[in-house]
Amino acid sequence: MINKWIKPSALLLASALAISLTACGSNNANNAVGSDHGASESASSGSAKGEKVTIELAISKSSQDYAFIKEELLKQFEDQTNIHVNVQMLPSEQVTTVLQTKLAVGEAPDLVPYNLASAVNDLNLERNFEILDDQPWVSRLLNKDVLSAYGHVYGFQLSQDAGIQGVVYNKDIFKDLNISIPKNYDELVAAAEKIKASGITPIYMPFKDMWATNIWMGSAFADYVSKNDPTFWDDLNANKKKWTDMPEFANIIDKQYQLYKKGLTNSDVLSDSYDMASGKFINKEVAMMFMGDWFINDLASKAPDLHLGLFPIPYAEDAKMGASPVGGQLFIPKKAKHMEEAKKFLEFLASKDVAQKIVNANKFVSNFNDVTTPELPEYKKEIVDNYITPKKTVVTSDAFMLVDISEEYRYYQDIFAGGKTPQQALEAWQKKFAQLMKDKGAAGF
């Protein structure tokens, strides 16, 4: 008899304990939020009276060299305003997840450095972040577009130096073999053949890293669209057009693949990765790679006597240089607990003297009309003079995407594994793209 009730009562007790534990948890959380609110209220009113306020800036551990979190800079800010910036380091591989969670539960930090395009995709920029159109520094911006989405300024950055993408090439090899920069696809093939004849691998494709398959397409698609159908990306995102509606896309994909088929690349493209590229360039084993200027920047300190340059992806005549959106902008979450103080930090960074100091130290291409751009390294100067100033750049296709596009890279990789033709890759991606857009709830899908 007694045994009979022991089982259910034990279960009951267990569940009661479980419930009380969870209840405790939420109670505590509520209390924490409540007391935090209290703290923030007293803090913001306190800051006027000169009491110290602490604002939180959450950043990936891999970005610890980020220009806006240098210790002396934060100290100067604190001395001037009595606002302390607390830098939270997030584990690199979990940044997105941690930020998504923090934003979702309303525990947002006050400042978040992120990439604008990724913020649109990963962090739901429009819903989660403050529009900064009315900030005093906005009127001094040279290029508002690099900080804007949905027609509003969301991000803050002193630099307008986008990640420029094209063909990274070894200038010395080109000079020794008397090769000029290829201006179209045939010239690229001819140059590559000449390099191959000299015993150097002409093009290095690090396609074990699937994202690297997309550098060629990212720039070439964008250039083609900007010249032939400027509203294509909008139509694509509204489901009025499909990836397969652009017959030239399959040709562009195939042109990259043919370089491999012709034996103008490393032989095992699917086993070679991006982190092997530095060594290959330093040892002068390879002459070209479809990549961005960040690669040249990274190598500059490792191999100062290596002369690398960048030219546009020559899929066709007169192609423009691909430009990915400026990275490392600061965003303020709508749910930031210290909105005013966070905005003050941006004002501080934008103030002429501070901005000039940061721009000089980091060799930024300045985005403020009263802050001058310092002397740039040679490769960057060439890019600025030949492509950025004459506006011969085009924003890469990835920047227009509203969903995760890594599956697109996988289909490109599959072409090299012999699993798909370029046309099949596009068809498969269109299907996946429509699915992702539908799941996202995008209008028209």
Next chain:
Amino acid sequence: MRISKNLYSYYLIMPALLIYVLFFVLPTVVGLFYSFTDWRLDRESVHFNGWYNFHTIFSDETLLKALRNTIVFAIVTVIGKNLFGLVLAVALNMKLKTRNALRAIFYSPSILSIMVIGIVFTPMLRADGAINKLFEAVGLGSLTQAWLTNPAIVIFTIAVISIWQSAGFQMAIYLAGLQSISKEYYEAATIDGAGSWKSFRHITLPLLLPAININVMLTLIGGLKVFSEVFVLTGGGPGNASQVVGTIILRSFGEGSWGLGTAMNTLLFIVVTIISIPLLLYIRRKEVSE
């Protein structure tokens, strides 16, 4: 007296039960609930969407391929790990001088981190890597392969690496089983004129069934839940050639489709249960007591 004794045993299981309910039963039930919703990172609210997630799984070519790869991987590794584990155990149960050293050597891969295995094997399995060079050196040049980049064989390559890693662990369990078999049976069988195969077939195998049971279950469930081997060696590539359910779940979460990822997880749970419970009952029925 009886009552307090009974209650006493319940007090003891209470902490474990609580943790089990809180961290396993509760998430499983909640997961089941979310697999029927459109739970997403960029949605304010969560709605029921019926069988939509499951419909998506069964109409998506990549997801089906992942399901197929998972089952292939599980079958190959269950057979490979148990066969090699058993052979090693029987061999190292004999009176060899180097027995203990050999046992340690064969067991050692299973203490390696999967990251280390990935770093060691990836360069060896390249088209111009050590394995192909070895084949060429011994005149088997025709067997060279792009082990990790040929879509047709990549899942088998990963399975073989997994077998290499854990056969030693299976060996340890079989060894324990072998040592619990009394020598008297073998002596009696020898007197009756049984050879070594007959002793193995009629004494070792039946009495080893509990060990076989646990090994098959462990390798099967491990095989169906495969993730780290694939993630470290290929990331599911090239293309989607080596995707398994585990890597697809990760991808779904990365795409923000939390509901879909949870549905895949639920499906995996069901598949593991459906396959393992009947198998468990079948092998258990065959077990004999000494």
